[in-house]
Amino acid sequence: MKDYELRSATNGDSDAIKELLFAVLREYRLQPDPDGTDADLNDIETSYLRSGGCFDVLVDSRGVIVGSVGLYPIDSATCELRKMYLSQQVRGQGQGRRLLEHALARAKEIGFRRIVLETASVLKEATALYRRYGFQPYQAPHLSQRCDGAYVLDLVEMPEV
Secondary structure, eight states: OOOOEEEEOOGGGHHHHHHHHHHHHHHTTOOOOTTTTTGGGGGHIIIIITTTOEEEEEEOTTOOEEEEEEEEESSSSEEEEEEEEEOGGGTTTTHHHHHHHHHHHHHHHHTOSEEEEEEOTTOHHHHHHHHHTTOEEOOOSOOOTTOOEEEEEETTTSOOO
16 A cells, blocks of 8 residues: 655645646536635635635655645634545545544544535545545535535534544
């Protein structure tokens, strides 16, 4: 199994993250939205880091970004899990579970009590992973254009990751 490192993303990673994200979206026949849903990637540091969240990337031994995950603050108690994607060559190696466990632990560290997410049902592997970790479907006030489902997890009730 290859070694992968998790590290905090910076604005310098923005183009590589977009490349990864948009490739995965197209693979599943979903539309990238660089001026809407994905505009937060134009300034990761402001959108995530300075607002009290985090955005991390998974890099391979050459420093190539092969995965990403962000926590976007909604309010003092709630964050949104965003942009959790893995390149095709990394899937099936437990890295999705690693990214999710990392995000859940970070959310607790930061002090969030609840985590929400939106997803598309064609992302079957991701949806199954979320459900295994206790995420429950809920009626979101609105969904981004490419998403058809929303999930919520109460971090207070969740056992330690």
